[in-house]
Amino acid sequence: MRDMNRFVKSMFNLAELEQLSRRKTMINKWHPSIKIIITFIYILILTSVDGYELGKVLLFGVYPILLLSIADIPTRVIASKLIIPAFISISLVAFNPLFDQEIVLVINNIGISGGVISLCSLFSKSLFTISATLILVSTTSIEKIGDGLRWLRIPKKLVILLLLVYRYIGVLLDEVSKTIEAYQLRANGGSGIHISAWGSLVGQIIIRSIKRSEEIYNAMLLRGYHIGDEE
Amino acid sequence: MHMSDALLTPVVGVTMLATGSGTLGYSIRSIKSDIYEKRLPLMGVMGAFLFAAQMINFSIPGTGSSGHIGGALLLAIILGPYAGFLTLATVLFIQALFFADGGLLALGCNLMNMGFFTIFLAYPYVYKKIVKNGLSKKTIMIGSILTAIIGLQLGSLGVVLETYLSGRTQLPIGLFLLFMQPIHLAIGFIEGIVTGIIVNYLYTQNPNYLFQDEVIKRKPIRRSNIALILLVALVIGGMVSQYASSNPDGLEWSIYKSASASEINNDSSVIDWFNKTQEKLAIMPDYSFADDGIKESIGTSVSGIFGSLLTLCLTILVGTIIRRKRRGNERYE
Amino acid sequence: MMNKEVIVEFKEVSFGYDTTKMIFKDIDLKIYGGETIAIVGANGAGKSTLLKLITGLVRPAKGIVYVDGYKVNNKNIRKVRKKVGYTFQDADNQLFMPTVYEDVAFSAKQEGKSNEEVSIIVNKALEQVDALHLIEKPSYNLSGGEKRAITIATALASNPNVLILDEPSVGLDPRARRNLIRLLFNLKETKIIATHDMDLALDLCDRIIVMYNGEIQGDDTPTEIFKDKELLCNNHLELPLRMQGCPICSRKGEQVESIIL
Numbered sequence: 001m002r003d004m005n006r007f008v009k010s011m012f013n014l015a016e017l018e019q020l021s022r023r024k025t026m027i028n029k030w031h032p033s034i035k036i037i038i039t040f041i042y043i044l045i046l047t048s049v050d051g052y053e054l055g056k057v058l059l060f061g062v063y064p065i066l067l068l069s070i071a072d073i074p075t076r077v078i079a080s081k082l083i084i085p086a087f088i089s090i091s092l093v094a095f096n097p098l099f100d101q102e103i104v105l106v107i108n109n110i111g112i113s114g115g116v117i118s119l120c121s122l123f124s125k126s127l128f129t130i131s132a133t134l135i136l137v138s139t140t141s142i143e144k145i146g147d148g149l150r151w152l153r154i155p156k157k158l159v160i161l162l163l164l165v166y167r168y169i170g171v172l173l174d175e176v177s178k179t180i181e182a183y184q185l186r187a188n189g190g191s192g193i194h195i196s197a198w199g200s201l202v203g204q205i206i207i208r209s210i211k212r213s214e215e216i217y218n219a220m221l222l223r224g225y226h227i228g229d230e231e
Numbered sequence: 232m233h234m235s236d237a238l239l240t241p242v243v244g245v246t247m248l249a250t251g252s253g254t255l256g257y258s259i260r261s262i263k264s265d266i267y268e269k270r271l272p273l274m275g276v277m278g279a280f281l282f283a284a285q286m287i288n289f290s291i292p293g294t295g296s297s298g299h300i301g302g303a304l305l306l307a308i309i310l311g312p313y314a315g316f317l318t319l320a321t322v323l324f325i326q327a328l329f330f331a332d333g334g335l336l337a338l339g340c341n342l343m344n345m346g347f348f349t350i351f352l353a354y355p356y357v358y359k360k361i362v363k364n365g366l367s368k369k370t371i372m373i374g375s376i377l378t379a380i381i382g383l384q385l386g387s388l389g390v391v392l393e394t395y396l397s398g399r400t401q402l403p404i405g406l407f408l409l410f411m412q413p414i415h416l417a418i419g420f421i422e423g424i425v426t427g428i429i430v431n432y433l434y435t436q437n438p439n440y441l442f443q444d445e446v447i448k449r450k451p452i453r454r455s456n457i458a459l460i461l462l463v464a465l466v467i468g469g470m471v472s473q474y475a476s477s478n479p480d481g482l483e484w485s486i487y488k489s490a491s492a493s494e495i496n497n498d499s500s501v502i503d504w505f506n507k508t509q510e511k512l513a514i515m516p517d518y519s520f521a522d523d524g525i526k527e528s529i530g531t532s533v534s535g536i537f538g539s540l541l542t543l544c545l546t547i548l549v550g551t552i553i554r555r556k557r558r559g560n561e562r563y564e
Numbered sequence: 565m566m567n568k569e570v571i572v573e574f575k576e577v578s579f580g581y582d583t584t585k586m587i588f589k590d591i592d593l594k595i596y597g598g599e600t601i602a603i604v605g606a607n608g609a610g611k612s613t614l615l616k617l618i619t620g621l622v623r624p625a626k627g628i629v630y631v632d633g634y635k636v637n638n639k640n641i642r643k644v645r646k647k648v649g650y651t652f653q654d655a656d657n658q659l660f661m662p663t664v665y666e667d668v669a670f671s672a673k674q675e676g677k678s679n680e681e682v683s684i685i686v687n688k689a690l691e692q693v694d695a696l697h698l699i700e701k702p703s704y705n706l707s708g709g710e711k712r713a714i715t716i717a718t719a720l721a722s723n724p725n726v727l728i729l730d731e732p733s734v735g736l737d738p739r740a741r742r743n744l745i746r747l748l749f750n751l752k753e754t755k756i757i758a759t760h761d762m763d764l765a766l767d768l769c770d771r772i773i774v775m776y777n778g779e780i781q782g783d784d785t786p787t788e789i790f791k792d793k794e795l796l797c798n799n800h801l802e803l804p805l806r807m808q809g810c811p812i813c814s815r816k817g818e819q820v821e822s823i824i825l
Contacts, residue, residue, distance in 0.1 A: 006286045010330070017329055018702055043336045044241045051399055058539035062546045069550030072557050085331035089235030092394065099401035115401055122399060125237035130331045137328050142662050145328075157259055157267060162321045164275025167662050169282050169325070170704035176283040192290030192297040198425055199432030202284065206309070206433060209280050210440060213272040215657035218621050220272065222650045223671035223718065224642065272660070 007177035011170055016077055017134075021141040027071040028139045032148030039136045043129050051118035052104070058124055064131035073138050081134055086126040094119065142166050172209070179205055232301065232383075232415075233326065233341055234390055236334030240397040247339030247393065254347060255320055258313040270314055277310060278318040282325070289425055298421040303349040304379050305426050308358070309433070311442040312350045319346045344389040349382030357381055366438070371431050376423030383419035387411045569597040570630075571726055571754050572618055577627035579617060586625070587613055587778040597725070600748075600755040602765035602786075605775035606800040611758040612653075614775070615728050618756070619648050632725055649719025649753070653731040655711035659703040664690070664714050667703055671722045689717040693747055709740025713747065720751075727753045733761045762804035766790070774799050 021028065027035075046060045068078060100115030140148070146159045183193065183201055193201055236244070262270070281302040288297040306315035323341050326332040333341045361374035391411050395404045433440040572595040580586035587610050595601055603611045616622045617629050620636045629636040631644045652658040661667040668686045677685070690696045693713040698706065706714065712732060719727055732748075733741050745767050748755060759765060765772055765786060772789045774782035776799040782789055789795065790803055802808070 007283070010286070014329060015705065022700060040335055043236050043334065044245070047236055047239055047244065047336060048241045055536040055539045058536060059542060061539075061543045065543065065546045065550050066553075069553040072554060081331055089233075089331070089334075090237055092234075092238065092390075092400075096401040099403065118399070118401065122237050126235055129236040129334050129336070133328055133335055134331065143666055155256075155259055157271075158255065158317060158321070161271060161274055161278070161317060162324060163662055163666075164271065164660060165278035165282070165318070165321045166325060167660055167703065168276050168279035171656050172276070172279040172283040176280075176287065180287065192288035194290055195292050195428075198289060199428040202287065202425075202429045203432035203436065205284075206277075206280065206429070207436060207440065209276045210273060212654075212657055213276040215652060215654065216272040216276065216660050217269065218616075219650075219652055219658045219660060220670075221621070222619055222645055222648070223722065224645060224674035225670075226268070226674060275660075 007173045011173050013081060014169065017081075017137050018141070020073060020077065020138040021144075025071055025139070027067070030139075031151075032140050032144040033151040035136055035140055036145070036148045036152065039132045042132050046125055046128060049121075049125075051121045052114060054117050054121045054124070057121045057128075060128050061124065064128055064135060067135050068131070071135065071139050073135065078131065078134055078138075082127065082130055086123065086130055089126050089130070090119075090122045096122070172205075175208070176205060232345055232386060232390060233323075233333035234337045234344070234393065236336040238394050238397060238399050239336055239340065240399070241336070243393050243397045244336035244339065247343055248336070249339070251320070251339035251342040251347075254343075254351070255317065258316045261313045267314075270310065274310060274314050274318045277306060278322050281306060281318070281322050289421070291421060298418070298425070300422050300425050301345055301349075301383075303346050304354065304358070304375065304382065304422065305429065307350045307354045308375075308426070308430055308441055311444075312354055314442075316346050316350050319350070340389070340393050344386040344393075348385035348389065349378065352385065353378040353382035366434060366441075368431050371434060372424070372427035375427035375430060376420060379423030379426060380416060380419035383415045383422065384412060387415035570594050571597045571632055572756070573630040574617070575628045575630070577617065577624045577629060579613065579622065579624045579626075581622075583625065588617075588624075589778060590627070591778075591780060593773070593780065593783075595726075595754065595756065597754055598752070599771060600769045601757065602769040602772045603756065603758045603775060604760070604762070604765060604772055604801060605781075609775040609799075610778045611775055612730055615650070615730055615756065615758055618726070618728060619650055620644055646722050647725045648728060649716075649722060649724035649726070650728045651712075651715040651719050651730060651732060653734060655708070655715050656704070658715045658718065659711060662702055664695075664698050664701050664703060664706075664717075667714060668717050668721050670718065685721050689721040690714075692720055692751070693717045694743075707740070708735050709737065709743060712736060712740065712744060716747065720753075724753060727751065727755045729755065729757045729759075731759055731761075732757060733759065733764050762790075762802065763806060766804045766807075774801065776800075 042060075042063055046057070049056050049060070068075065096119045097113055097115035100118065101113045102115075103111035104114045104117060105112050137145070142163065146163050149159050149162070150156060179201060180193070183197060187194065187197075259267075284302055284305075285299055287299065289299065290297050303315070303319055306318055309315070310318060320342055323333060323338060323345070327334055327338055327341075358374040358378040361377065362370045364370070388408075388411075391404065391407050394400055395407065400407070430441065572593075574591045574593040577588055577591045577593075578586050579588045591614075603614060605611055613622065617624060618631060618636070620629075620641050623636070632647050634640040634644055634647075636644050659667045661670060665686055668689050669682045672682045672685045686699070687696065690699055693716050695710065695713045695717060698710060698714065703711070703714070716727075716729075716732075729748075733744055736744060741761075741764075745764060748757075748768055755768070757764070757769065769786060772782070772784065772786050773780055774789065774795060781799050782792065782795045790807060796802065
């Protein structure tokens with residue numbers, strides 16, 4: 001049943017961010033392109049800082065902390081989406097302390113290696129970059145993000161695809177979780193899908209999705225849908 | 232396999248973003264507008280499906296563990312390479328923004344690692360070649376397994392190279408490769424089998440569920456444009472790096488000065504005060520410098536680190552005050 | 565309230581997804597402006613296909629379909645689709661934009677209308693279905709009844725002459741269903757409703773068309789249709805629930821007080 005939690009959690013996660021992004025706070029009202037650009041530049045500059053300059057890295061934390069407060073984003077909401085991903089995202093390179101054991105400073109007679117410094121720095125960077133993107137989506141609804149991307153000359157074809165995918169994530173999460181639930185109720189325990197069902201279970205979901213997309217296409221046609229060439 | 236922003240430097244990140252954007256542009260141009268119009272709803276729903284499908288636990292027989300699919304190959308087989316690549320890009324974008332899986336800067340890297348190699352290298356040169364003479368259970372399965380393995384090997388290599396070139400890890404590249412490649416061999420094998428089984432099912436239900444080639448008339452791309460974009464990317468990335476690391480941090484500089492107060496003729500009353508307070512309160516722990524030039528700067532940033540931590544604490548305090556005030560004053564929906 | 569103008573017409577229309585097996589053979593049908601018509605029939609009788617023929621989503625193998633005087637063909641298809649508002653059985657397939665506003669605004673935006681015009685259109689359509697309070701909401705989070713109302717709003721946004729609804733009451737709880745009936749009752753457009761819900765047909769419709777095996781078996785007022793027991797039986801249809809008598813009363817022949825809700 002661990003699968004269930006993953007689907008439900010994702011839906012809940014999206015819904016929470018969705019709700020936050022639709023409030024009428026000051027930052028929510030800023031032009032979306034500006035928010036996207038600021039977030040990107042912040043990440044760009046932060047990631048350029050050397051790993052040993054921990055002091056400098058930490059100072060970058062001022063931005064997300066201030067913005068979280070100004071935008072009144074509850075820390076509880078952000079923390080749950082932030083802490084674990086921050087750890088996971090640097091797990092690939094968590095071995096720095098093992099390879100860089102040269103002591104570079106001593107505090108109160110405890111030696112701290114360069115590896116530890118760079119690891120702390122990596123973790124902080126991870127924390128701050130993820131905060132910055134979470135702040136972006138907590139203050140900008142998806143259709144505003146779409147507008148912002150269009151303003152930044154991202155092709156309309158790609159933006160409308162983004163909106164469609166986003167729109168149907170909830171529907172598909174629901175459908176997949178229900179299909180798996182039905183399977184598990186008949187499958188005598190075990191938290192995964194047995195190989196004998198890989199094809200039919202997933203295949204059926206795909207076929208239903210194909211049929212759904214045909215209906216969606218009809219719905220779009222009936223409302224005058226037309227994508228032209230541009231740019 | 233999602234890389235996060237923290238692992239990258241601007242140069243690598245922006246270069247890969249440029250490459251990814253170029254490939255996206257190429258893909259858009261490769262699908263005629265009316266065909267894109269028709270395929271868009273399917274792309275949308277398949278993208279959403281991919282998102283959900285990545286959470287499915289596939290029990291691997293005999294091991295007691297389970298695997299997950301990335302789905303790039305599946306997308307390519309159902310939607311075709313160009314539509315599949317575009318769809319994958321939107322999924323990665325949503326994952327980076329809303330689920331902290333990957334990052335904005337790392338988007339290009341992730342798109343290339345998880346999409347480009349499988350969709351534009353492995354799929355046409357392995358899968359399509361194998362099934363060229365006819366789709367059957369066997370060809371589909373063999374094609375899927377080989378394509379997934381090769382695609383993921385290249386993708387994993389991409390991760391290693393991008394991480395190594397960014398220099399944020401101390402892991403020796405040899406060891407990194409030794410760790411990543413075999414793991415992704417296993418992952419690729421499983422992805423290949425799962426994809427093969429699913430595609431086989433779809434094929435037996437209706438061959439039309441799988442993408443069939445169309446004649447592509449692509450608008451010509453000027454090569455000079457791509458080169459220009461890459462050049463701009465490199466320049467920006469390089470400039471930003473230079474700026475950030477060569478501009479001495481104000482706080483750090485002043486604390487450096489105060490740290491070597493004994494050597495400098497100290498007139499400034501602020502620094503004087505700081506020294507006196509430090510002595511009185513002994514807030515700053517003892518620290519020592521090492522002799523080396525490099526380590527000296529690290530050494531000095533001990534106070535930088537603590538200064539920064541202090542700054543952060545103050546910021547949190549300020550932030551809390553802002554929140555309290557807001558709750559008192561404003562009402563918004 | 566019916567006027568004498570023919571708004572939808574089928575002239576000798578034949579259709580089949582597979583050319584060897586025709587679903588419809590030589591269908592003739594006239595629908596007049598202002599009518600509310602129910603198309604009833606068992607599953608597979610061809611109801612949805614009939615509706616798709618009106619919108620041009622499928623084209624007849626033989627014969628012509630007219631909407632407001634226009635032939636349904638490639639040349640007129642845009643005009644035809646502007647005149648016809650269509651709601652799908654599965655609301656999720658129809659609401660494909662992230663928010664209610666974007667969904668209702670879709671057709672107006674496709675026509676290239678300005679932001680102000682679009683806003684006016686959206687507000688008007690949502691008011692008609694009593695759903696203005698949902699304007700900023702994301703589509704996937706709505707209840708069944710709310711989704712249904714929004715699908716109708718998306719159809720109304722293009723100012724259609726004809727409203728086509730495919731099984732609108734499926735999946736609605738009793739209250740939402742009652743709201744739907746009230747909503748539809750107050751809309752003045754010509755309405756063509758494919759439905760299994762006989763009570764809805766009885767409540768709303770001037771005319772019921774019974775379909776079976778791709779043929780029109782009956783075409784009359786609800787009263788006449790429901791009087792014809794043989795017609796209902798041959799076409800696997802039942803009377804509206806409230807005409808079937810009180811099941812509690814008739815159980816085992818006991819005299820039990822009937823429960824009237």
